[in-house]
Amino acid sequence: MYDTTHYVALMNRLSNEKDYLTRAVGSEAIKMRKVWVAQIEKEIAHEVEFLKSKGIDVYANTSDVDSMSDDDLMNELLG
Secondary structure, three states: OOOOHHHHHHHHHHHHHHHHHHHOOOHHHHHHHHHHHHHHHHHHHHHHHHHHHOOOOOOOOOOHHHHOOHHHHHHHHHO
C-alpha cells in the first residue's frame, strides 16, 4: 500500500532547507543551499508523479463542504 509519508518528509525537509538558506552566511554556503533546495523540489515533483500513478492525489480536492454556508456547516457539525 502506498501513502504520503515520503512526500511529507520531503516537504518537511524542503521547509527546513529553505530556512537554513535564509540564514546561510557566505556565498559558498548560499550556493550549496540553493542547489539542495532545487534538488529537493525536483524530488518532490517526482514523488508527486509517482503517487499520482498509484492513484494518490497529494493536492487538496474540493468537496461539498467548500460550498456550505457557515450556518449549514454548524448545523451539520452539531446536528
